[in-house]
Amino acid sequence: MWTSVLPAQRSSDIAVLPDGCVDVIWRANRLLVVGPDITAARPDLPPGAHVIGARFQPGDARHWLGLPLSEIVGQSVELADLRGIWAKGFARRMEDAQSIDRQAQVFQQQLMQAPRPPARPDRSASEIFCLASMLARDEGRAVACMPKRLDISPRTLLRHCRDHFGYGPKTLERMLRFQHLLCLARQDHSVGLIMLAMDAGYADQAHLVREVRALCGMTATALLHQMRH
Numbered sequence: 001m002w003t004s005v006l007p008a009q010r011s012s013d014i015a016v017l018p019d020g021c022v023d024v025i026w027r028a029n030r031l032l033v034v035g036p037d038i039t040a041a042r043p044d045l046p047p048g049a050h051v052i053g054a055r056f057q058p059g060d061a062r063h064w065l066g067l068p069l070s071e072i073v074g075q076s077v078e079l080a081d082l083r084g085i086w087a088k089g090f091a092r093r094m095e096d097a098q099s100i101d102r103q104a105q106v107f108q109q110q111l112m113q114a115p116r117p118p119a120r121p122d123r124s125a126s127e128i129f130c131l132a133s134m135l136a137r138d139e140g141r142a143v144a145c146m147p148k149r150l151d152i153s154p155r156t157l158l159r160h161c162r163d164h165f166g167y168g169p170k171t172l173e174r175m176l177r178f179q180h181l182l183c184l185a186r187q188d189h190s191v192g193l194i195m196l197a198m199d200a201g202y203a204d205q206a207h208l209v210r211e212v213r214a215l216c217g218m219t220a221t222a223l224l225h226q227m228r229h
Contacts, residue, residue: 001108004051016041017182017216020129020165020175022061022069024079025053026107031079031091033065035072036166036175040216043076050100052107059125059164063117069166086115124150125164128157132169136176137201143169177201178215181208182227189228193220 006014018037025032028049034041045051062069065082080087090110097103131146146169147154161169181200184191191199197208212220 001104002053002055003104004053006045006047006049008048014043014045015216015218016043017178018175019179020172021058022056022065022072022166023053024056024111025051026094026103027051029095031087031094032076033061033072033079033082035075035077036069037074038167038171039074039214041074052104054107054111057126058129059122062125062164063120063122064114066117068163070162073166083114090114122160122164124152124160128160128164128169129172132172133176133180136173137180143173174211174215178211181212185224185227193224 016037017040020036022036023034025034027043027045034053056064065072067082078087080091093106093110094103097106127150128146131149135145147157150157152160158168161167161172165172177200181196181202184196184199193205193208197203197205200208202208202211209220212218212223216223218226
């Protein structure tokens with residue numbers, strides 16, 4: 001569970017950086033499923049907007065939503081389109097809540113009481129995610145090693161990744177390396193781009209710069225400045 005409240009006064013757009021995850025959110029009186037992004041999302045949120053969300057464990061969203069995540073990459077979809085009558089009742093209860101605190105309580109209660117799909121989650125999805133997270137720090141190694149480490153064919157790996165994460169293993173690797181970069185940058189504000197590139201698993205500083213530009217639409221220097229100030 002998470003909540004986000006925008007300041008009453010803000011001077012720039014909000015950029016939500018890609019992380020390979022899927023969330024259910026309550027925003028502007030709408031219940032939405034936010035699919036995995038490949039580039040930074042820029043939701044249209046007014047000053048003071050309040051957002052309540054819940055994040056799926058890696059690989060669990062496909063089972064709960066009942067569709068391959070490749071169908072909702074870069075999209076925000078009405079929860080009712082995927083979970084029908086139950087989701088409509090969920091939205092009505094959220095609308096009836098009289099305060100932000102009460103909305104957060106209702107949000108959590110409804111998700112905990114949600115009807116569970118009859119089948120169990122595919123455990124291979126979490127195994128793929130954990131292995132990709134570990135190998136993403138070694139540029140180019142994850143995709144080459146994963147089929148053998150998981151004892152599956154490259155085609156099966158591709159299918160599992162698209163179903164459970166929205167895109168193939170190479171893109172998943174990029175997202176996880178990018179998130180590792182952000183984690184390192186938050187931990188030590190004094191580290192420069194060269195050391196960050198080495199520690200995060202990029203081939204060199206130029207590779208880091210290209211990836212940051214592609215994934216979030218800004219320079220690496222600007223990204224670090226925003227994170228550290």
